[in-house]
Every structure is written in structure tokens, then in C-alpha cells.
Amino acid sequence: MHKILCVGPQWRGSNAAALFKAFSRLNYLVDVVDENYYINLNNRKLLTKIIDKVFFYQHVIEFNEAVSRSLNIFQPDLIVIYKGAFVIPAYLEQWKKKAKAVNVYPDVSYHTHGKYLPHTLPLYDWIFTTKTFGLSDMKSELNIDKASFIPHGFDPDIHRPLIASGRLKDQLTCQVSFIGTHSLKKEQYLSALLNAIPSLDLKIWGNGWHKSSSSNLVNAIQNNELVGDLYAMAIHASSINLGILSEQVQGASSGDLITSRTFHIPASGGFMLHERTVESIQYYKEDSEAVFFEGTEELIQKVQYYLTKASERKQVCQNGRTRALAEHSIDQRAETLLNTLKNKNILV
Numbered sequence: 001m002h003k004i005l006c007v008g009p010q011w012r013g014s015n016a017a018a019l020f021k022a023f024s025r026l027n028y029l030v031d032v033v034d035e036n037y038y039i040n041l042n043n044r045k046l047l048t049k050i051i052d053k054v055f056f057y058q059h060v061i062e063f064n065e066a067v068s069r070s071l072n073i074f075q076p077d078l079i080v081i082y083k084g085a086f087v088i089p090a091y092l093e094q095w096k097k098k099a100k101a102v103n104v105y106p107d108v109s110y111h112t113h114g115k116y117l118p119h120t121l122p123l124y125d126w127i128f129t130t131k132t133f134g135l136s137d138m139k140s141e142l143n144i145d146k147a148s149f150i151p152h153g154f155d156p157d158i159h160r161p162l163i164a165s166g167r168l169k170d171q172l173t174c175q176v177s178f179i180g181t182h183s184l185k186k187e188q189y190l191s192a193l194l195n196a197i198p199s200l201d202l203k204i205w206g207n208g209w210h211k212s213s214s215s216n217l218v219n220a221i222q223n224n225e226l227v228g229d230l231y232a233m234a235i236h237a238s239s240i241n242l243g244i245l246s247e248q249v250q251g252a253s254s255g256d257l258i259t260s261r262t263f264h265i266p267a268s269g270g271f272m273l274h275e276r277t278v279e280s281i282q283y284y285k286e287d288s289e290a291v292f293f294e295g296t297e298e299l300i301q302k303v304q305y306y307l308t309k310a311s312e313r314k315q316v317c318q319n320g321r322t323r324a325l326a327e328h329s330i331d332q333r334a335e336t337l338l339n340t341l342k343n344k345n346i347l348v
Contacts, residue, residue, distance in 0.1 A: 002347065003029040005074055005099070007067055008082030010034040013228035015106060015260055015330075016082035018155035022334035023080075031074040035086055038063035064091040071095055078347050080104065085113040087120050100346045102126045104337075105134065106152070106260075110142075111251030118142060125346050128337055132279065133254040141251070150337055151283075152260040153330035154267035161269030161321075162233040169237065172230075175201040175307055177238035179226055180261065182208030185247040189299060191217055196300045205234065235270035239313065240306060242299075243274030258283065263328045266290060266320030271313045273302055283328065289320040 004023050008016030010032060024030050039059045040048075063086055071079070079101040081087060095101055103124045108131060110117040121127060121138065127147040129135060138144040164172045178190060191214035194202055202220040209221045226234050235241050243265065245256035257279040265272040266284065274280050276292035284290035291306065293299040306313055341347035 001027065001029055002078065003031070003074060003076040005067070005070055005076040005079045006030055006032045006082070007035070007079065007084065007087075008032075008104075009036050011036065011227065013155070013158050013231055015152060015155075016104075018153070018158065018330040019080075019082065019104065019334055019337075021155070021157065022329075022331045023338075025331055026334060026338065028338075031070055031076065033063075033067050033070050035063050038066060039086055060086050060088065064088050067091065067095065071098055075099075078102065078341070081124075083107065083113070084120060085117060087116060089116065089119045089123060092120050092123050096123070096125070100125045100341075102128065102341065102346065104128045104130075104150075106130045108134075108246060108254075108256060109249050109251035110138075112249055126341060126344060128340075130260075131252075131254075132257065133252070137251070137253050148340055150333055150340075151258060151328075152263055153328050153333040154263045154324055155330050156267075158228060159232050159235075159264045159267040161236050162229060164233045164237045168230075168233065172203075172234045172237040174203040174238055176240045176242060176303060177203045177205065177234060178242045178244060179205045179231060179234060180244070180259075181206050181246075182211050183246055185255075186244045187212050187214055187217065189244050189296060190214075190220070190242075192296045193300055193303060194220065197304065200303070203234075203238070231264075232268040235265055235268040238270060239310075240273050240303060241265045241270040243272055243280070245275045245277070263324060266317075267324040267328070269317055269321050271306070271317050272320060273299070273306070284320060284323055287316075289316065289323045291316060 006020040010017045020030055020032055076099050079095055079099050082104045083106060084103055101124055105127055110121060122142050122144055128150045129147060130152050132149050135147055135149060138147055194200055194216050204221045205224060205226045207225050243261050245259060247255040257277040262280060272290045274290055274292050276294040281292060286292055291302055293302050
């Protein structure tokens with residue numbers, strides 16, 4: 001039986017945790033090193049932020065040493081590192097003497113997540129990127145051609161219809177929701193939507209929304225992120241779930257064309273109104289399994305229309321979930337990943 005050493009965050013609902021659990025369901029032996037046990041990025045108190053900044057490099061070293069220890073004890077056939085922003089190149093070179101190492105890279109750019117990635121990514125035996133444009137970006141910037149595209153998938157343990165009740169029902173229920181990290185583009189879309197429909201019951205969940213300068217969004221911003229079961233529950237409690245994509249950032253040739261929410265929302269039984277891109281419309285039948293918009297005017301028009309069409313929304317939810325279950329689970333992505341490595345003789 002093959003053994004896989006998995007390296008990545010394990011909080012409930014993380015895409016890394018979902019992938020690693022899928023390996024187990026596919027009958028691989030798995031050991032996990034969670035970087036968050038060693039590196040804390042969520043401190044909010046000034047004193048702990050200062051302490052962690054002073055000792056940051058020592059925490060990174062401790063994390064890399066933990067991977068080395070697990071590698072020596074577990075003796076895996078394969079190392080799968082999710083993102084790997086804190087992997088030090090010299091350590092990765094040592095690990096590769098004992099097992100093949102692959103990276104699953106889920107972000108738009110490798111320039112915005114610390115200093116190590118541009119140096120470690122060329123060292124991997126294979127890279128899976130969740131961005132189609134990531135292939136050309138890595139080739140042009142880092143001369144990497146040992147890579148392939150694999151989309152995100154939903155986690156069946158997390159993304160399923162969960163009905164809120166009691167206080168949670170009051171907190172999560174709304175006409176329209178957006179769940180995701182703040183960006184200027186997202187803020188502009190949501191502000192324009194609320195300007196057009198001032199009475200709209202809109203809720204915005206996610207990190208970074210304190211940066212918003214749109215005064216009309218103040219009451220919509222919940223000042224909290226949603227993960228795990230609450231995330232799935234909020235999707236189900238929203239009449240319309242918006243899929244607004246991140247814009248282009250430094251080091252990337254494109255903004256997002258799909259994202260993890262592209263698959264989480266339908267799997268959770270939510271009605272998805274998703275930004276239309278050349279890729280997003282490939283995964284769901286438009287107006288049957290998901291609804292799409294392009295630009296502010298169409299966003300507003302689609303929200304106004306579907307808020308009054310409960311039966312149509314319900315049918316789209318049912319069809320979208322059926323499609324997600326058939327084609328877009330993380331287990332299917334994991335199987336594709338492993339088959340690719342077998343075909344490349346990386347996993348033998």
C-alpha cells in the first residue's frame with residue numbers, strides 16, 4: 001500500500017485537509033504535517049504579533065524539521081505539499097533524496113506569499129495548479145514545465161446541505177450573500193448591487209472587509225469569516241450565493257477564472273450566481289445548474305429576477321448539486337492527481 005506524507009493546513013474546511021482525507025478514502029496510508037502547528041498567522045494581539053515576528057524564522061525552521069522527522073519515520077512513497085509557502089529550498093532538496101515531492105498550488109500568484117516559493121517551485125517533481133493560466137505563468141517566469149492543471153473540488157464531509165435553526169438561522173439567513181476575502185473588485189460589485197437595490201438583505205462574510213471604503217456596505221459586512229460547517233450552512237441559508245472572482249495581482253497573467261466556491265456552493269445545495277468566464281461556464285449548464293453574470297448591470301438584473309423566482313432557484317440548486325456530486329468532488333480530483341503521477345512514473 002502506498003504511503004503519502006501530506007504537508008498543509010488542516011483546519012476544518014481547508015482545501016488541503018479535504019485533499020488529504022480523499023487520499024485516505026482512496027486507500028492510501030497518510031501522515032500529515034500541519035504548518036499551522038508551528039507557524040501562527042492569525043494572531044490579533046499586538047504583543048503576540050511582535051513575538052511571532054521576532055521568532056518567525058525559528059518557527060519556519062521548526063516546521064521544516066517536523067517534515068524531516070515525519071519523512072524519516074513514515075518513509076513515504078510520495079510527499080504532497082499543499083502550497084508550501086514556508087518550505088525552505090535546502091530542506092526540500094534533502095527530502096527529495098528520500099521520496100518524490102509534488103506541490104498542489106491553489107493561488108493566483110506565487111509572488112504574494114513570501115520569499116521561498118519562487119525558489120522551491122522549480123524543485124518539485126511535479127506541480128498541480130488550480131489555475132489554467134498558472135501553467136504559462138510558471139513556464140514564462142520560472143521555466144517550469146513539469147506541471148498540470150487540476151481544478152478545486154468540494155469536500156463531501158463539509159459541503160453538503162445543512163439547514164440552520166435557532167439563532168444560527170437568524171444570523172445566516174439572507175437574500176444574497178458573498179463569502180470570501182475582500183478585494184477592490186468584489187467591493188465595487190457589491191456596493192453597486194446595494195446601490196441599485198437599497199432594500200436588499202445582503203450579508204458579506206470573510207477576511208479583510210475592514211478595508212472597505214464603501215459606506216453602503218457597512219451594515220452588510222459581518223466582520224467575520226465562515227469556515228467548515230458554518231460556511232456550508234450559510235450557503236444553504238442564502239437565497240442567492242454570489243461567485244465573484246478575484247482580480248489579477250502581481251505575478252499573475254489573469255485574475256481567477258474559477259475558484260473553490262465554484263464547486264462548494266452547488267455541493268452545499270446553494271443557488272449560485274457566478275461571474276461568467278470562459279472556464280466557469282464549462283462546469284455547469286447555464287441557467288439550469290448555475291446562473292452566470294458578466295458586469296454590474298447583468299449582476300443586478302439577475303439578482304432582481306431570481307429573488308422573485310423561488311421555484312426556479314430550487315430547481316437550479318437541485319441540478320447544480322447533482323452535477324457537483326457527479327463530477328466535482330475532491331475525491332475525483334485526488335484520483336486524477338494520483339493517476340497523473342502514475343502516468344509520469346512519479347508514483348510507482
